[in-house]
Amino acid sequence: MTTVSNFVPRTRRNVELALLLLAVGIVMLAYVNVGFAVQGQLPIDLITQGAWLLGFAVAFHLVLRWRASYADPLLLPIATLLNGLGIVMIHRLDLANDRIGSTAMAPRQIMWSALAMIIAAGVLVVLRDHRRLRRYMFTLMVAGLVLLLLPMLPGLGQTINGARIWIAIGPFSFQPGEVAKIILTIFFAAYLVQTRDALSLSGRRVLGFPLPRGRDFGPILMVWVVSLLVLVFQSDLGSSLLYFGLFVAMLYVATERISWITIGLLMFCGGAFVAYLLFGHVQQRVLFWLDPWSAEALAQSDQLVRGLMGMAAGGLLGTGLGRGHPQLTYFAESDFIIPSFGEELGLVGLFAILMLYVLLVERGLRTALGTRDGFGKLIAAGLSFSVALQIFVVVGGVTRVIPLTGLTSPFLSAGGSSLLANWTIIALLLRISDHARRPVEDEVVVPLSETVGRGRRNGGGKGEPR
Known part of the structure; x- marks a missing residue:
């Protein structure tokens, strides 16, 4: 006997609005605290700053009510906070360093x-169903590789702080690798969901590990290797580690084979040893890691030591917001913003921030578990793992x-490229979570021409577009 349930899940948009107001309130309280600690008075632009943050957050919330009413109610408040x-x-660092006018970094961060x-709200409006992205699988592959190669072009690429990962267009600079991370994650998801059955089948065994057939594994392995090589030659070690971990995690989610974790760890150890032998900047980072207080390390940089002492x-x-000296650490507003918070908010405050990241990743993984199609499951898992890996690499x-x-902390660190990429990740997770939580009868119907699959030959299955 079949039981028919009339249960309709709640959208939880009112909960989201209440949490948004709480998040904005916490930010304004912190802003007031900085004003009294540094300037001894209430910030004169308190109402202006509160208005723009509340206005954009509520506007985003209204877009969710309109286009993704069943989306996860915690993602937007966490990202806003x-x-x-x-x-x-x-x-606070602008005030400490006497940065005013055009040299101030906070107004640019607000912009x-x-x-x-x-842009994130625009993604939600334009992308009504995440499954449509499958039809652009190889286009995304090419776009991701092109974005990674752009900084290598003479006249366009820029070397900043030893890494050639930026492009300059007029007065603006941009890090295309941040966008490439999202694009290649979608490509990996599309390819893996199309070939996951073939990847799960054993081809030949190498050193006791079953590997898939070359024709199934070759294309995605080639894209991954090219991505890593480009990032290594750009001296972007953090992104190389991020891409590697993301690739292995998505392979494991797609095939559910623990052997990929073992293979990934072996490849990482071997690659790290080779990179240490070949690249001087890798040897420098290892020196700072093993003995940052040595005379040899301090002669090159005392940045890590300053951050640890802070x-x-x-x-x-903590010393209290505005009462410490985080400005003594180089790049305290970008690479070392976590030590800046650690100094002024203490271990308790830093753990609270890390718990926000943990909750953000947990909601992303919950979205992946609840999604009814394999493509969305892999995108949500991949994007969630990317945030988790990035914050682990930064804090570690x-x-x-x-x-x-040299990676930056998502949402916290100064930099437009990182903000654009991470808010886009939030938009994609919101879109997928809306699909996961929406009742089946209210689900958006995707036309046959909008999907990549053609029957089971391209990986279509129950609950997936064909």
């Missing part, structure tokens, strides 16, 4: 935050768990 706290810390939220000065509860680097790599 992290973004707002990052702006507060950058503003990029607004633009990033507008966090140690913060102790358990500044605390000497792993060598320092």
Whole structure:
């Protein structure tokens, strides 16, 4: 006997709105705290700053009510809170370094935050169903590789702080690798969901590990290797590690074979050893990791030591916002913004920020588990893993768990490229979560011409577009 349920899941948009108001309130409280600690008075632009953050957050919320009413209610408030706290810390560092007018970084971060939220809302409006992206699988592959190669072009690429990962267009600079990360994640998801059955079948065994057939595994392996080589020659070690971990994680999710984790660890150890032998900047990072207080390391850079001493000065509860000296650490507003928070908010405050990231990743993985199609499951899992890996690499680097790599903290660090990419990740997760939580009878119907699959030959299955 079949039981028919009339249960309709709640959209939870009112919960999202309440959490958004709480997030904006926390950011404004932090902003007031900085004003009293540094300037001894209430910030004169408090209403203006609160209005823009609340306005854009509520506008995004209204877009969700319109286009993705069943989307996860926690993703937007968490991203808004992290973004707002990052702006507060950058503003605090502007005051400490006497950066005013055109040299101030906080107004630029506000501008990029607004633009990033507008683009993310646009993604939700334009992309009614994430499954449509499957039809652009190889186009995305080419676009991702082109974006990675752009910084290598003479006249267009720029070398900043030893890494050639930027392109300059007039007065603006941009890091195309941030966008390439998202595009290649979607390509990996599309290819893996199309060939996952073939990848799960054993071809031949190498050193006791079953490997798939070359014709099935070759194309995606080639794209991954090319991506890593480009990033290595651009001296972007952090992104190389991120791409490697993302690729292995998505392979495991697609095939559910633990052997990929073992193979990935072996490849990582071998590749790290070879990179240490071949590249001087890798040897430098290892030196800073093993003994940052040595005379040889301090002669090259004392950035890591300053960051560690700042966090140690913060102790358990921190010095208080505006009452520490995070400006003494180089790049305190970008690569080392985590030590800046650690000094002024202490271990407790830093753990609270890390828990926000943990919750963000958990909601992304929950979305992946609840999604009814394999393509969406892989995209959500891949994007969630990318955020988790990035924050692990960042925090691990500044605390000497792993060598320092130079990645930025999602939403917190200064930089427009990172904000645009991470808000786009939030938009994609919101779109997929809306599909996962939406009742089947209300689901958007995707025309046959909008999908990549043609029957089971291209990986179509129950609950997936064909």
